[in-house]
Amino acid sequence: MDAIEKELDRLTNGANLSKSVKEIDKCLELLLAARTTIENDPSATISTLQTLEPGLKAGFQAANESLKGLHGGIGKYGKALDKKFKTTNTKEYPFGALGNSQPLINRAIMMHLLREGNFEIAEMFSQEADLAGSVPSVLELEFRELFSIQESLRRKELQPAIEWAEKRRDSLESRASNLEFELHRLQFLVFLFEGGAGGQRLALEYSKSRFLPFQKKYLPEITRLAGCLVYREILSTSPYATLVQDDSSWQSIIDAFTTEFCAMLRLSAESPLYVAATAGTIALPTFNKMSTIMKAKKTEWTSQNEIPFEVPLPDKFKYHSIFVCPVSKDQTTDSNPPMMIPCGHVLAKDTVQKLARGTGSRYKCPYCPADSFPKEAREIYL
Ligand SMILES: [Zn+2]
Numbered sequence: 027m028d029a030i031e032k033e034l035d036r037l038t039n040g041a042n043l044s045k046s047v048k049e050i051d052k053c054l055e056l057l058l059a060a061r062t063t064i065e066n067d068p069s070a071t072i073s074t075l076q077t078l079e080p081g082l083k084a085g086f087q088a089a090n091e092s093l094k095g096l097h098g099g100i101g102k103y104g105k106a107l108d109k110k111f112k113t114t115n116t117k118e119y120p121f122g123a124l125g126n127s128q129p130l131i132n133r134a135i136m137m138h139l140l141r142e143g144n145f146e147i148a149e150m151f152s153q154e155a156d157l158a159g160s161v162p163s164v165l166e167l168e169f170r171e172l173f174s175i176q177e178s179l180r181r182k183e184l185q186p187a188i189e190w191a192e193k194r195r196d197s198l199e200s201r202a203s204n205l206e207f208e209l210h211r212l213q214f215l216v217f218l219f220e221g222g223a224g225g226q227r228l229a230l231e232y233s234k235s236r237f238l239p240f241q242k243k244y245l246p247e248i249t250r251l252a253g254c255l256v257y258r259e260i261l262s263t264s265p266y267a268t269l270v271q272d273d274s275s276w277q278s279i280i281d282a283f284t285t286e287f288c289a290m291l292r293l294s295a296e297s298p299l300y301v302a303a304t305a306g307t308i309a310l311p312t313f314n315k316m317s318t319i320m321k322a323k324k325t326e327w328t329s330q331n332e333i334p335f336e337v338p339l340p341d342k343f344k345y346h347s348i349f350v351c352p353v354s355k356d357q358t359t360d361s362n363p364p365m366m367i368p369c370g371h372v373l374a375k376d377t378v379q380k381l382a383r384g385t386g387s388r389y390k391c392p393y394c395p396a397d398s399f400p401k402e403a404r405e406i407y408l
Pocket residue numbers: 369370371391392393394395396
């Protein structure tokens with residue numbers, strides 16, 4: 027960011043918006059002072075206006091000069107950007123081709139705006155990009171609910187989130203989610219540590235009424251929490267106290283809530299547009315370099331579905347494991363998935379078919395003495 031600001035500064039010869047704003051402010055002050063003078067002594071109107079004129083003229087001129095520099099600078103900056111990233115030409119840059127995916131990209135932008143809570147902008151964008159109907163209107167209501175619950179969590183109010191989770195207990199359970207219990211636990215600790223003199227009683231009542239359905243799964247944790255009731259005074263430096271007082275632990279419960287909320291809508295927790303743009307930005311220099319090398323060596327890119335180099339991305343952008351068949355050394359794909367054969371070894375589907383010579387007959391595992399039929403192999407999901 028610093029570099030961009032410096033570059034903008036260089037291109038605009040130091041002209042900036044605040045200089046113009048200062049000049050305009052000075053003009054306003056002159057005008058206000060003139061008004062006061064005239065109000066106090068109407069006979070001085072003409073002489074006051076006469077002395078006012080040169081000051082105003084100079085002020086406006088200075089403000090205009092400064093803006094001129096700025097406009098010129100922004101123009102130059104645009105050109106500088108084009109020059110810097112000239113390889114976005116679709117012919118040289120196969121991944122840059124938009125083709126007929128524009129409606130999909132518009133939809134992604136619309137979804138991103140909704141997920142960021144920019145509802146008014148989303149509405150306007152939907153009208154201007156003619157997206158009516160492509161994003162279900164119920165999603166907006168859902169996201170409004172998400173934002174209102176996130177807001178209450180930021181204020182350390184847990185009830186709206188707890189109500190939401192209680193209504194969806196079965197679905198959360200089927201996703202093996204701990205969210206509802208974590209929310210109850212936090213509410214219990216909030217009562218205990220921040221409930222003042224009656225805090226212990228409130229926490230006890232709360233645990234009696236809410237922990238019951240969780241006894242089977244979380245008994246050791248509930249036991250520890252019950253212990254906290256007795257030792258509240260000496261727990262001020264315990265991890266439980268930090269759970270209530272630390273902002274980062276509240277942020278992680280907000281994140282966990284957002285993930286579950288989006289999962290219920292069958293959406294990822296992060297906006298796909300944000301992930302694609304961020305990963306793309308990280309990967310861009312590598313692609314740029316490849317494009318330069320390709321041009322210098324006059325080579326063509328022939329592989330259809332793979333890139334000829336590694337793009338180092340941070341761990342949070344890695345979504346699934348990759349399986350390489352130990353026999354064919356091929357990376358598995360949707361059409362050639364990894365299969366587990368009865369002995370427990372895993373091979374690519376194509377390899378299994380090759381071993382059975384495409385006839386479905388019995389074949390021997392390449393890694394152990396067991397043999398089996400291809401139809402006994404089960405697809406596995408990594
Ligand atoms: Zn085997």
